[in-house]
Ligand SMILES: [Zn+2]
């Protein structure tokens with residue numbers, strides 16, 4: 001996946017926004033609404049699967065242009081083609097095997113991780129709240145968050161996270177890890193990444209450029225100390241769950257990593273804190289559009 005797409009993958013849509021009224025004081029919790037307006041999508045093909053572009057083709061009375069790469073210097077992709085991208089992205093790929101790993105890497109490579117495929121079993125899920133458990137045990141549950149804390153940390157209106165068990169996230173920069181994500185790695189030659197309070201101890205996470213910021217007394221947000229990419233969110237209230245940034249995943253099928261992640265279309269945390277209703281509403285109303293894009297003409301998914 002082209003590295004130039006990473007900024008767009010972070011918001012999964014290649015969306016360009018028009019600045020409107022901005023919050024004057026970031027500490028003021030209630031700010032003006034609708035600070036941005038989508039007026040075009042660019043670098044849509046960097047997402048491979050279209051990201052969130054299928055949800056934002058027509059907004060109010062505006063038909064939103066969808067540029068394959070830089071606007072005006074690439075082709076404007078027909079909306080029908082955009083709607084076929086999610087399905088087409090999966091056509092030639094098989095589901096990931098059990099015990100396989102997905103690469104997750106920041107822009108500079110200083111944080112390079114391997115996320116083991118989910119394999120939820122009843123003894124794992126027994127202790128977890130139902131809202132964390134995917135219906136497909138081979139996928140990690142993914143969601144968007146519209147909360148103020150995520151917005152100010154990430155710099156986007158909607159933040160995409162996957163919920164993963166921390167002991168399934170490994171350090172790909174550790175000397176014994178193999179560069180080849182499709183083979184050569186197993187739990188035996190890999191080291192898990194340390195998150196939470198222990199992550200700041202000397203010697204933790206050898207080879208990774210992870211830095212940490214406590215955004216509240218019980219919550220730590222981790223990022224790459226070199227390129228600044230957001231990596232994870234961990235809080236003491238649920239220490240056995242980790243939120244990992246979807247934007248750093250390097251899935252072959254594209255920005256939404258559909259073979260690895262289970263998206264709950266339309267579901268979003270903290271919608272009441274969203275200040276960009278158009279973007280938030282597009283996601284909240286995503287169920288029908290996204291389910292349609294995953295069905296071919298014969299009705300198969
Ligand atoms: Zn949040």
Ligand SMILES: [Zn+2]
Nearest residue numbers: 106108224227
């Ligand atoms: Zn980095």
